[in-house]
Amino acid sequence: MARIEKAMGASAREAAAAHAVNAAGVPSMRGSLRAGRPVTAERGATFADGIAVRTPLEASVRRARELVDEIVLVTDEAIAAAMELAARTLGVVLEPAGAAGLAAIAGAQSPATARNFRGGAGPQAPWSARRGLA
Incomplete structure (x- = not known):
């Protein structure tokens, strides 16, 4: 999003919502954004192992809170x-x-x-x- 804002101007953030995606089986980032801190996903099953993060890093949660409007499962x-x-x-x-x-x-x-x-x-x-x- 930072590159988009730089290319289009600061209004880009207001013009388009930023969505992120979590595997429903490991909704750790969605829970973390809602809690405002890293949260460990209780469930942990998905075949999308590249996004199967049980506990996100604090820096990732902080950055996502700045950039993401909604996380879709x-x-x-x-x-x-x-x-x-x-x-x-x-x-x-x-x-x-x-x-x-x-x-x-x-x-x-x-x-x-x-x-x-x-x-x-x-x-x-x-x-x-x-x-x-x-």
Whole structure:
């Protein structure tokens, strides 16, 4: 986000919401942001091992509190579906942690949420709707 703000000006932070993604099986960062300090996830199961952080670093929590507006939880099933979607439509094979963001976009429950993920606020249909996913 700092690079975006530098390129677009300070108003970029106000123009686009910043979303982060946590695996639903290890929601440590979401819990940490809500608590304002590192929290250890009680659960600890996901096949997205690249984002399976049980206890985030204090510096990571502090930085996320500065930059992130919302943390979305995605299930392993949603991640697997996003991996399949990327392979089928883009010809790209993603590892599970790399597919988590796509899973969040594809699983957005409202057009506003999907719009926020792509950073736009205009009348254009959200990415997931344009791809027949919404």
